[in-house]
Amino acid sequence: MxxxxxxxxxxxxxxxxxxxxxxxxxxxQPSLQDQLQTMYKVSRAGVDSGGFKILEAGTVVVLKKTGIMATEPPGAHKFMIKLPKACDNTFKNGNLSVSRTCSTTTIGSRFLNQGEKMYITKFEVNQKSDKVTFDLVECDQCNGASKPSSMKAIVVFDFANKFLDTAEPGQVVDVINQVFQPQH
Known part of the structure; x- marks a missing residue:
């Protein structure tokens, strides 16, 4: 017994x-945000009297899609009609779209070309809204720019309802890689 x-x-x-x-x-278990931070290192940026600067470089990404609208950052001698921030671009169901007001109300806005290189200056995973948002700024040095422009853009990856609740990082990265991917 x-x-x-x-x-x-x-x-x-x-x-x-x-x-x-x-x-x-x-x-x-680390959050999706934490797991993605190991793949996408955010650059530290600042502004001084000379304008916008990358103070500490992070991950450089290469654009794979055309159609991302970007704007010049406001500077001491630049005149902005309305939007002194980066343009909002949304990637949803394989399609990239840009806010209509961005291209028509901001001086110096332009579409970025496939192959252009950008720094990530911020990104956020919002599981409640099923969105992953990246703030990007042009890597002038990487692109061989003769004159610094530091074009800025925001890309919002809009996923299906509740997708991020159970998504593996690889699934999210597969979608992000349709628009841009880290430079190797």
Whole structure:
């Protein structure tokens, strides 16, 4: 009888340890944002009297799609009609679209070309709205620009409802790679 009690107690201890281990692993699972940060290092940027500057370079991405609208950052001697921020571009269901107001209300806005290189200056994963947003700025040096422009753009990846709740990082990266991918 004692042997049965000992075996039962041993089995219960093992099951409790397994359950605790599974619970601990669930609690320590990094967020999608954290997992993507290992793939996309954000650049640190600043503005001084000379204008916009990249202070610490992060990941450089290469554009794979045309149709991303960008704007020049406001500077000390630049005149902006309306939008002193980057243009909003949305990638949803394989299609890239740009806010209509961006191209018609901002002096110096232009479409970026396939192959242009950009720094990531910010990105955010919003699981509630199923969106991943990247703030990008042109890598003038990488693109061989003779005159600095530092064009800025925002790309919002809009996923299906509840997709980000269960998505693996690789699935999200596959979608992002349709628009741009890290330079190797």
């Amino acid at each position: 004692n042997r049965i009690k000992l075996r039962t107690a041993a089995v219960l201890i093992v099951l409790a340890a397994i359950a605790n281990s599974a619970f601990t692993q669930d609690q320590s």
